[in-house]
Amino acid sequence: AQSVTQLGSHVSVSEGALVLLRCNYSSSVPPYLFWYVQYPNQGLQLLLKYTSAATLVKGINGFEAEFKKSETSFHLTKPSAHMSDAAEYFCAVSTGFQKLVFGTGTRLLVSP
């Protein structure tokens, strides 16, 4: 079964520091991977998705993720954190018929 694992339920960074949120996937077939962000009391917003067209995927708000098959990883990065990036981030894999399997989420805390 396809699944994703997010390491670290909380990640704290200072404003301006590098953001790295980790996601590892398990899939027997080429996966379709997604990163979503959730702000308090809101739904999920797509940051970026991997569909095998390119291993480095650029998303919104300066985020990007690199698909590494050898490491079964799809980590999310942003060079410089902003206070507005504080939110919960979810990695997900599509398993067919629009069923997304989500990781447990990582809450990003940004301090001034």
Next chain:
Amino acid sequence: KAGVTQTPRYLIKTRGQQVTLSCSPISGHRSVSWYQQTPGQGLQFLFEYFSETQRNKGNFPGRFSGRQFSNSRSEMNVSTLELGDSALYLCASSLDAANQETQYFGPGTRLLVL
């Protein structure tokens, strides 16, 4: 283009009651999926509808049901509510059912069962 809309946004019910939640997808989208989000279980897939047919179902009891109308709007129903059904229920829509299609989420309906 208007996003996914869900109504109501907040709901309070008591145990044993039933509830119906509504989701209007983005115009032109034919696939609608439902998810339950709780602090303990995280985000879990409930079911997916495409052209009025349920194509996929998650591991939830039969008290959870849904349907999709010809205009792609969808409803989900939970009967005989239990305290554990308190959650944020998210609806997502996409153009079709291909794996790589992006799902766009609504703001959710927050259900509190007392």
